[in-house]
Amino acid sequence: MIKVGIVGGTGYTGVELLRLLTSHPEVELIAITSRSEAGMRVDDMFPSLRGHVDLCFTEPTEEELGQCDLIFFATPNGVAMRTVPALLDRGVRIVDLSADYRIKDIPTWEKWYGETHQSPELVAEAVYGLPEMNRSEIRQARLVANPGCYPTAVQLGFLPLIEKGLVDCQRLIADAKSGASGAGRQAKVAGLMGEVGESFKAYGASGHRHLPEIEQGLSLMHGRPAQVTFVPHLLPMIRGIEATLYAELKDDSVDLQALFEERYKNEPFVDVLPFGSHPETRSVRGGNVCRMALHRQGDRPVVIITSVIDNLVKGAAGQAIQNMNIMFECREDAGLDMPALMP
Ligand SMILES: NC(=O)C1=CN([C@@H]2O[C@H](COP(=O)(O)OP(=O)(O)OC[C@H]3O[C@@H](n4cnc5c(N)ncnc54)[C@H](OP(=O)(O)O)[C@@H]3O)[C@@H](O)[C@H]2O)C=CC1
Numbered sequence: 001m002i003k004v005g006i007v008g009g010t011g012y013t014g015v016e017l018l019r020l021l022t023s024h025p026e027v028e029l030i031a032i033t034s035r036s037e038a039g040m041r042v043d044d045m046f047p048s049l050r051g052h053v054d055l056c057f058t059e060p061t062e063e064e065l066g067q068c069d070l071i072f073f074a075t076p077n078g079v080a081m082r083t084v085p086a087l088l089d090r091g092v093r094i095v096d097l098s099a100d101y102r103i104k105d106i107p108t109w110e111k112w113y114g115e116t117h118q119s120p121e122l123v124a125e126a127v128y129g130l131p132e133m134n135r136s137e138i139r140q141a142r143l144v145a146n147p148g149c150y151p152t153a154v155q156l157g158f159l160p161l162i163e164k165g166l167v168d169c170q171r172l173i174a175d176a177k178s179g180a181s182g183a184g185r186q187a188k189v190a191g192l193m194g195e196v197g198e199s200f201k202a203y204g205a206s207g208h209r210h211l212p213e214i215e216q217g218l219s220l221m222h223g224r225p226a227q228v229t230f231v232p233h234l235l236p237m238i239r240g241i242e243a244t245l246y247a248e249l250k251d252d253s254v255d256l257q258a259l260f261e262e263r264y265k266n267e268p269f270v271d272v273l274p275f276g277s278h279p280e281t282r283s284v285r286g287g288n289v290c291r292m293a294l295h296r297q298g299d300r301p302v303v304i305i306t307s308v309i310d311n312l313v314k315g316a317a318g319q320a321i322q323n324m325n326i327m328f329e330c331r332e333d334a335g336l337d338m339p340a341l342m343p
C-alpha cells in the first residue's frame with residue numbers, strides 16, 4: 001500500500017482528493033492536515049465521507065508527513081515551496097497541486113506570483129504533471145508540479161495541432177470559462193452567491209497568472225516561443241471549465257479529426273467526440289476526463305476546438321492521482337475509473 005498524506009485537507013481540491021482516494025485500491029491515507037481544524041474528525045466536516053475516512057485533521061508537521069510515501073500539497077500558492085525540500089530529503093515523493101513548481105523561469109514565476117521563490121533549486125527538477133505530454137518523466141519524478149485547471153483544458157486542446165506544426169503559434173486564442181470552485185473555499189466577497197449568481201464576466205483579460213504557464217507548455221510542444229491570447233471568465237456554476245480555442249491553419253490538407261483521434265487513442269482520460277459536437281461541462285462533472293470536439297466554419301482557415309474538464313478533477317485532484325498512479329506504477333485509472341455525474 002502507498003502511504004499517502006494530504007496537506008490542505010479542508011479545501012475544495014483536498015476534499016476532492018479524499019473522495020477519489022477512498023476508492024483507490026492501493027492507497028492508505030495516513031495524514032490529512034488543516035491548521036484551522038486540527039483535532040476535528042474529517043467526516044464531521046465532510047459528512048459525505050462518513051464510513052469512508054476514519055481520521056482527524058492534524059497540524060502539518062514534518063515528523064508526521066515524513067512517514068508518508070507520497071504527499072499531495074492542496075495548499076495555496078507559496079506554501080509547498082517552503083516544506084518540500086525537507087520532505088524530499090526524507091525520501092517522500094510529492095505531487096504539488098499549487099503553482100509553486102510549474103514555471104521553469106524563476107523571475108517569471110516571481111513576477112506573476114508576487115514573492116521570492118523559497119526553493120528555486122528544485123524548479124528545474126520538478127516534472128510538469130501533464131501525463132499526455134510527460135508520462136515517462138512523471139514515472140521517475142520525486143516532485144511533480146500538477147498543472148493548473150485552465151492550462152490543462154487549453155494545452156490538451158491545442159496539443160495535437162501544435163505537435164504537428166499545423167497552426168500559427170503566434171495567433172492562438174483561448175476563451176475559457178470556469179465555475180466558482182476554481183477560486184477555492186476561503187471566504188471572499190467576489191465568491192458570494194449575490195456576486196456570482198445570475199451574472200457572467202471576464203476577468204484577468206489584461207493578464208492572468210495562467211498565461212505564462214500555458215505559453216510555457218505550448219512553446220515546449222512547438223519547439224519555439226508560442227503566443228496565446230487567453231481570457232478567463234467566471235460562470236455562475238460550481239464545477240467545470242469550458243475552453244473555446246481558435247487556431248489559424250497553416251496546412252489545410254490534414255484530416256484534423258483523424259489526427260486528434262490518433263493522438264489520443266491510448267489516452268485513458270481524453271475523449272475526442274465526433275466532429276462538430278459540443279461537449280458540455282456536465283458531461284465531465286466529477287470525472288477525470290478532458291472531453292473535446294473540433295469545428296470548422298466553412299472552408300475558412302481556422303480550426304475551433306471546444307474542450308471541457310471538471311476543474312477539481314482533471315483540472316486538479318484527479319490529475320494529481322493520475323500522476324501518483326504513474327509514479328507508483330499503479331493502474332493509471334486506479335481511483336479514477338468512474339463516469340461523470342449526469343445531470
Ligand atoms: N480550486 C481549483 O479548481 C483548483 C485549485 N488548484 C490549486 O490547488 C491548491 C488548493 O486549492 P483549493 O483547494 O481550491 O484551495 P482552498 O483555499 O479551498 O484550500 C486550501 C487548503 O490549504 C490549507 N492551507 C492554507 N494555508 C496553509 C499553510 N500555510 N500551510 C498549510 N496548509 C495551508 C487550508 O487549510 P488550513 O488553513 O486550515 O490549514 C485548506 O485546507 C491551490 O494552490 C490552487 O491554486 C489547482 C487547480 C484547480
Ligand SMILES: CC(=O)N[C@@H](CCC(=O)OP(=O)(O)O)C(=O)O
Nearest residue numbers: 098099148149178179180182183
Ligand atoms: C474561477 C477562478 O477564480 N479560478 C482561478 C484559477 C484556478 C486555480 O486555482 O488555479 P491555480 O492552481 O493555478 O492557482 C483563478 O482564476 O484564479
